[in-house]
Amino acid sequence: MIRLTRDQMAARVARDIPEGAYVNLGIGLPTKVANYLPQERDIFLQSENGLLGMGPAPAPGEEDWELINAGKQPVTLLAGGCFFHHADSFAMMRGGHLDICVLGAFQVSVRGDLANWHTGEPDAIPAVGGAMDLAIGAKQTLVMMELLTRQGESKLVEACTYPLTGLGCVSRIYTDLAVFDVGPDGARVVEIVDGLSIEALRELTGVKLAA
Numbered sequence: 001m002i003r004l005t006r007d008q009m010a011a012r013v014a015r016d017i018p019e020g021a022y023v024n025l026g027i028g029l030p031t032k033v034a035n036y037l038p039q040e041r042d043i044f045l046q047s048e049n050g051l052l053g054m055g056p057a058p059a060p061g062e063e064d065w066e067l068i069n070a071g072k073q074p075v076t077l078l079a080g081g082c083f084f085h086h087a088d089s090f091a092m093m094r095g096g097h098l099d100i101c102v103l104g105a106f107q108v109s110v111r112g113d114l115a116n117w118h119t120g121e122p123d124a125i126p127a128v129g130g131a132m133d134l135a136i137g138a139k140q141t142l143v144m145m146e147l148l149t150r151q152g153e154s155k156l157v158e159a160c161t162y163p164l165t166g167l168g169c170v171s172r173i174y175t176d177l178a179v180f181d182v183g184p185d186g187a188r189v190v191e192i193v194d195g196l197s198i199e200a201l202r203e204l205t206g207v208k209l210a211a
Contacts, residue, residue: 001195003176011036013102013144013174017043024048024093024134026103026116027071030144031057033102034075046098048130050089053081070129093130093137101138103131105145105170107160110187110207112170114143115162135166147175147204154205156180156187177201186210 004012010032017023017033019041025031035056037043045054047069054069055076063074067083077083092098105116117131135141145155156173172190173180178201179190188210189198202209 021099024101028104030102050084050086053078093133098138100140101134102142105143112168112182114165115160118163135169141169143173147177156205
């Protein structure tokens with residue numbers, strides 16, 4: 001079994017983003033997707049701090065720290081890109097003007113419920129940001145995450161135990177071991193890495209998985 005690297009996961013997500021899509025890439029792993037979007041496709045990346053038309057990450061040494069995304073990472077701006085007030089950016093998110101958002105997650109249920117802002121631990125720092133607005137406001141919510149925690153627990157669960165970001169909002173999950181579709185009918189395996197059987201994947205996750 002060979003796990004996908006984070007860059008391979010990002011490239012896999014990028015393959016599914018269609019021409020003409022307006023997309024928000026969430027803080028953390030999802031920001032890597034910008035580096036793998038096909039140059040021949042017109043795809044418009046938005047950040048909730050008020051950017052539209054972001055490009056890939058800048059080359060080392062070419063960072064402009066006046067131009068950052070919502071995660072305070074330096075970004076580039078493509079020709080025709082712009083920056084504007086964050087209130088207008090949130091209006092774009094809440095008004096249903098984003099086709100896709102790609103978010104990280106602590107847990108996703110087989111029905112597409114999302115928990116990605118707080119683990120509920122007393123010493124954990126909540127980090128909701130624009131996650132709730134994106135999860136509900138975007139026309140399609142995708143999740144990019146490693147399937148297992150450092151303790152070996154599955155982040156794909158029958159029911160989330162962490163505080164929820166949104167109910168039934170996620171439609172597809174991209175992980176280092178498999179790609180899943182989730183929703184009212186439960187979870188279905190779309191792709192699986194070489195060397196891992198669906199039976200072994202069911203054992204790892206502990207959830208019901210359709211092939």
